[in-house]
Amino acid sequence: MEVRGSSPLSPIFLANGVLKLKQGEKLDLKTQLGNLIQLQSIDSQIYLLKLEIERKPEEIKALEAAFEVKKQGLAQLEKNSLDLQKQKKDFELELASKEENVKKLQTQLYSLKTNKEYNAMLQQINDTKADASFTEDKIIKSFEQIDKIKIDIEEEKKKLMGEEKIFSEQKKKCDDRIKEINNVLATLESQRSQALSAVDPKILSQYERILKGREGLAIATVKENSCSGCHMLVSHQVINSIQMYDRLVTCGTCNRILYIENE
Ligand SMILES: [Zn+2]
Structure with a gap:
C-alpha cells in the first residue's frame, strides 16, 4: 500500500512486526x-x-x-x-x-x-x-x-x-x-x-523498543535456520525476505530484527 506525502526515507511499520519500505524508496537496508x-x-x-x-x-x-x-x-x-x-x-x-x-x-x-x-x-x-x-x-x-x-x-x-x-x-x-x-x-x-x-530514526526507534524488552539484544543473526536470539526456527520464506533487503524482517517468536551474516 502506498502512502502519499511521507518522507522518501520513512519506512512503514506493519502489524506483524515487519518494517516495510514503500515502493521506490532508496533507504539502503543493507x-x-x-x-x-x-x-x-x-x-x-x-x-x-x-x-x-x-x-x-x-x-x-x-x-x-x-x-x-x-x-x-x-x-x-x-x-x-x-x-x-x-x-x-x-x-x-x-x-x-x-x-x-x-x-x-x-x-x-x-x-x-x-x-x-x-x-x-x-x-x-x-x-x-x-x-x-x-x-x-x-x-x-x-x-x-x-x-x-x-x-x-x-x-x-x-x-x-x-x-x-x-x-x-x-x-x-x-x-x-x-x-x-x-x-x-x-x-x-x-x-x-x-x-x-548513522541509523534511520524510525529503524532506531524500533530497535530501541526491542532492546528494552529483550534483555539488551534487539538484532539477531540467523544461524542454521534459527534465530540466534531465541533459538527458534526461522522459515525459508523469512530468510528469503531478509535477503531481499526491501524491508526489516523480525523474528516471529522474539520479535528481534533478523539479519544474515557474511553475505
Ligand atoms: Zn527470535
Missing part, C-alpha cells in the same frame, strides 16, 4: 543493518556492564555481612569470657561463705556437752569442708577455662585482622571495578551517540 549491528555491539557491552554495576552494591553488602558474622565469633568469645569471670567470682564468694561456716562450727565444737553432739558437729564440719573443697575445684576449673578462652580470644583477634584485610581488599576491588565500569560506560556512551547518527 547499510542500515550494518549500522544496527555496530550499534548492537556497543549496546551489548553497555547492557552487560550496567548489569554488572547493578549487582555491585549487593556484592558489597554480602561481603560486609560475611565479615559481620566473623566479628560475631569474637564477640561471643568475649561474652563467654565475661560469663566465666562472673561465675568464678560467684564460686569465690560461695567458698568464702563455706570457710566462714567451718570456722563458726569449729568455735561451737568445744561448747558442746555430749559426745553425740560433738560427733554430729564434727561430721557437719567435715561435710562443709568437703563441700568447700568441691567449690575450690570449681574455682580452679574456672581459672583454667578463663586462661584458655584468653588464648582463643587472642587467636580470634589475629584471625579477624586477617579477615578484615581480605574484606578491605575485596571491597576495594569492587569499588575499583565500579569506577572502571563507569569510565568504560562513558566511552561506550559517546561511541553510541556517534553510531546513532
Whole structure:
C-alpha cells in the first residue's frame, strides 16, 4: 500500500512486526543493518556492564555481612569470657561463705556437752569442708577455662585482622571495578551517540523498543535456520525476505530484527 506525502526515507511499520519500505524508496537496508549491528555491539557491552554495576552494591553488602558474622565469633568469645569471670567470682564468694561456716562450727565444737553432739558437729564440719573443697575445684576449673578462652580470644583477634584485610581488599576491588565500569560506560556512551547518527530514526526507534524488552539484544543473526536470539526456527520464506533487503524482517517468536551474516 502506498502512502502519499511521507518522507522518501520513512519506512512503514506493519502489524506483524515487519518494517516495510514503500515502493521506490532508496533507504539502503543493507547499510542500515550494518549500522544496527555496530550499534548492537556497543549496546551489548553497555547492557552487560550496567548489569554488572547493578549487582555491585549487593556484592558489597554480602561481603560486609560475611565479615559481620566473623566479628560475631569474637564477640561471643568475649561474652563467654565475661560469663566465666562472673561465675568464678560467684564460686569465690560461695567458698568464702563455706570457710566462714567451718570456722563458726569449729568455735561451737568445744561448747558442746555430749559426745553425740560433738560427733554430729564434727561430721557437719567435715561435710562443709568437703563441700568447700568441691567449690575450690570449681574455682580452679574456672581459672583454667578463663586462661584458655584468653588464648582463643587472642587467636580470634589475629584471625579477624586477617579477615578484615581480605574484606578491605575485596571491597576495594569492587569499588575499583565500579569506577572502571563507569569510565568504560562513558566511552561506550559517546561511541553510541556517534553510531546513532548513522541509523534511520524510525529503524532506531524500533530497535530501541526491542532492546528494552529483550534483555539488551534487539538484532539477531540467523544461524542454521534459527534465530540466534531465541533459538527458534526461522522459515525459508523469512530468510528469503531478509535477503531481499526491501524491508526489516523480525523474528516471529522474539520479535528481534533478523539479519544474515557474511553475505
Ligand atoms: Zn527470535
